[in-house]
Amino acid sequence: MNPFPFAGLSDEAVLASRAQHGSNEIRKSAESGTWVAFKETVTEPMFLLLVVAASVYFVLGEVTEGIYMLAALAAVAAISFYQDSRSRKAVQALQDYTQPLATVIRNNSVTQVKSRDVVVGDFVVIDEGKLVPADGVLLQANDFTVNESILTGEAFTVPKSPDDSNARTVFQGTLVTTGLGVMRVNAVGDKTELGKIGKSLSEISEEKTPLQQQIETFVRKMALAGGAVFLLIWGYQFFLSRELLGSLLMGLTIAMSVLPEEIPVAFTTFMALGAWRLMKEGVIVKQTKTVETLGAATVLCVDKTGTITENRMELKKIVSGDQIFTLGDQGELAPEGRYILEMAMWASEPVPFDPMEKALHEAYSSVGVDKRSVYRLVHEYPLGGKPPMMTHVFANDDGHQIIATKGAVEGVIRQCQLTPGDLDRINQQYHALSAEGFRVLAVAEAATTPHDLPTNQSEFVLRYLGLVAFYDPPKSHIRSIFEQFQKAGIRIKVITGDNEIT
Template sequence: MPSHPYPFQGLTDAQVEQSRRENGTNALQDTSNSAWWEALKETVTEPMFILLVACTVIYFSLNELSEGFFMLGAILVVSAISFYQDSRSKKALEALKTYTQASTAVIRNNEVVELPSSEIVVGDVVVVSEGELIPADGTLLQIHDFSVNESILTGEAFAVHKELQNAENNQVFQGALVQSGQGVFETTAVGQHTRLGKIGTSLATIEAEKTPLQLQIDQFVKRMAAVGAVIFVLIWGINYVQSRDVLGSLLKGLTIAMSVLPEEIPVAFATFMALGAWRLMQQGIIVKQTQTVEALGSATVICTDKTGTITENKMALHRLYVNESEEALGENQWQNAPARRLIEVAMWASEPAPFDPMEKALHEAYRQSTEKDERSEFRLVHEYPLSGKPPMMTHVFENQSGKRIIACKGAPEALLRHSTLSDEEKEKVHRQVAAFAADGLRMLGVGVASFEGKTFPEKQQELAFEFLGLVGFYDPPKPNIAKVFKQFYDAGIQLKIITGDNSLTTEAIAKQAHFRSTTPPLTGEELLRLSPEDAEKKIAETTLFTRMFPEAKLKIINTLKAQQQVVGMTGDGVNDGPALKAAHIGIAMGKRGSEIAKQASSLILIDDDFGKMVDAVAAGRKIYNNLKKAIQYIISIHIPIILTVALPLVLGWVYPAIFTPVHVIFLELIMGPTCSIVYENEPLEKRSMHQPPRPMTTTFLNLRELSISIVQGLMITAGTLFIYQYSVRQGYSEDQTRTMVFATLVIANIFLTLANRSFFNSVIESFKYKNNLLLGVIGITIVLLAGLVYVPVLANFFKLTPLSLNQLGFVSLVGLVSVGWFEGFKWGKRKRFW
């Protein structure tokens, strides 16, 4: 006997192996080699790489071999860091691809098993249901109200109804989406041999638009590069006029160009976003596009469905209302004939092979309550799919003797509207609906009809239904949902429930979950009847939206976006697809979510835990805040490097070439790991989830934050130039002056790293934040500085001299003061806050 409801045995393990050898698998083609070459091309075309090569060529041309070989080593180190950062990002993204791979129901060895789509082979019998993506090409064997959207192949975005008897219309193709019903097909082509594979279409090749932050970063880097080019020409020209030395002047110009170029910023952005997405994946949150991480930190409204998100999605049959006896019956009172008939008709109105939780519950209730299981004796001869507002569906079954069952279920309002009940009887049912809803039950009306002819009416609403009663399912709120709601409210994020359920049930569940709502629910039909002005106002005010359908959901999302809200939307069904796609953050459920919902979404909760969205928002805020810290650090530390290199040259000071390319590249090698490793690992600051979301348009380039970074840079510059002039007045040599200035800049960099861990809390408070990499990077920086100053071979190469204890203490004090003032600024900021 088969252990599943389908009359197919599927392939055996041996047949699977044979098919795999003969026809290959459904896996995508490996492109790792091209990815490696792409990374190499990106590295060698980076501006910093080109500048390093130019400096190396000049050093060798000037016969300064040691500097030339050092620059060669710098090229290798910079390239290695670039490859490392790139590999970290790519590994994180590859891991995400593995997790987002779809699974498929396949019949093998006479059992239904869930397999990754890549493991399907030719000959496999595959089961696909409403909302799923067809994983391979095949020929249909069995269908129930089966239609697909083949727009990925044809460009026509409408449902195609399939027919078993029509050879031209019984084929399915990889990439199509199941619009309705359920189908079973035998696989005829996989992988590159499918129609989709042959035409080379791939969703992965579609490039996502850049986010506002990405655009701001690109513009900033381009402006800095332009400034660097102007300064490079200026310095080169001034030096050439003074010295008539083309190569020497060019070297000085390249030194300033290297100090201006903020190549760490785009690297930091890519690293933060990719690793942020990877860390979220470790928490059970799949981010399909890394730019979604940026939007998470800005979310102002999250629209959530009810079933399975707020509730546990258990969908256990809990209570019945039998219209014949006008009785409401609990779980232990279903043994009388009218109750059993109500359950039986509700089961016949469900799919023969159920995939919906409520239909599964009805099949199980029928199995437990019936005296004789007749499911194998009847076959489905006609069906009316779920339709109408509110919706209902009808199935027609017959057995061999010609006995016919016409069973219908759907929204109670829909069944009552098309039933034979009198107005008084309908009013009694409405009162019972209200009573069930007050207990938070989700209800379906159940009816049965008679029809003797062979040509069925075009619409199910044309049948006259005998109303049998109500079946009520209890789906309790999740135990943690009240806490989750509070965390969202504390973070300044609005919550709105958008559900297809009725208003009374939704209000009851919302109350049990401690959901904040001060306005009455708004239904989909009521929403679409409103004028545009009234709709905008209602959508802004209302928090409970009931009896929603796709057009109404989409209207809510688009209206909120037009009101400058950053919108997250949860969903799991086919009808949620348009709204999920339209939202800034489309959130699909990993377990119960349809493939259409997952395809349309930008984020997937693997275990359907809505509480993980709090973690996702916190991660989005942390990543944005840390990226901002890293970028502000980069701006602040670049300013003293630029001015310390440029001003002595432009002003004609006694030691004009205080820094050379070897000094600048050393500073660059310190800054890269600091911004991309230290700040990327910073934890979330305590107050971050008790502040309102930042506007989506706000970026690191707002005037206030940029001004702070510039002032920080100018203060450090003042410190280094003070040490420069102090050293000259003390009669120090060029090498000793260079050492004093260089040490001041490196030590100020260390203090800046610590100070910028928080732009609100003190350094002492920041030390309570766990970041194991911080002390490691600072320790390595100190060791390297000590090596350059006190190891003779390195000191001679860098043209540095050892510092006395007093000199070291003095430059450390100046480095501290040039950054330490910022602690006073933060203290004043905290005072204003308190």
């Protein structure tokens, strides 16, 4: 059964599209993981040092020492290969376990296929909680929003509409937060925006870790020192004995005492132990040198929301005129504070999904009379504009309307009739709350109208009501973690899309 007005591709069209545009997979390096691990192991300066040491021992006739060196070589290679193999198997198992399915319209019926089997031209049905399987254009949507943080780093939802040329494109890897839509795929695999990012990252030349650079310098210096000792002893001994082979062996023997053969084994073992400890904590270490790189870090860049904070918004303050009401204080919320809270709630989704809107509904449930069952949403102006805001129109059975708006302070007050003094006061309150770490929204209402509603919410003349301030509490243990970083000499840099003052 197909409830959508699209027939979709036929089986023949799917095959033709896949042949022309490829499959919906991001191609990886042609080199196998085993070969890459082998190449990295045998080109390591410390590994080459052991090879040279083993060769010299055999030349000198020290077979036992040579065998010990070969055993050390085998140990270093085995540890590296084991760690690489174990990590690759764990990553592959995770990928197989999380292989998503996509709902597509084909042969005039709705069916499910693996995301990698989606092709250009497919009609894909995407709804709340699903990942978008490829890049495409919305053809049909109802109250449709997505989270594009995987591409932009911003955790806010982004409204999409097939009627808006600037907001009808959806991207692979983004998450549908509300609504249902049908999209036509126009890019898959490496040609998607996510695929292009992955390709550009793979083209970045991998830098050597600080310890690798130090070891390379150390080995080079030791090789030069060993060579110098070898030439000096060889020349001096040859001058005394006039025996070429005897003086040569004497020089090699003395030079070998300069080479630290134990360091490669110790280094590899300690890195493997570090990787083992991380894996016990649930961290998959694909390369043992990651352990050393983490240990050498001096700057840590982190996001704020959900990393430093709990990503759990709480409504803390309501500002009305010169008054600031703090929720949770003893006593009942004043009528003007309750009215601002009520209008902020009406300007939210009836079934909220955004953390701030959930906080508004929760706070509204605890004050005054609940009118939500009496009013129904009759028109919605989705989040839009720069700075963004949103407006909802509710009505009851008697025809009484509520037109409520909330959004960025700059955007809302721009549509309100305010005096210069009012604007100064509001901006001071806004910046003061932001400086305390609050996320602040302005709340306003529009006069009800018996006539048709305007096409755009920017056509409303709004009456400013006040501000609502939300607080995303920091995680309980984050202070101690930051103190540990400071003691370790690691600086913290917060990278966020929030207001700079916040």
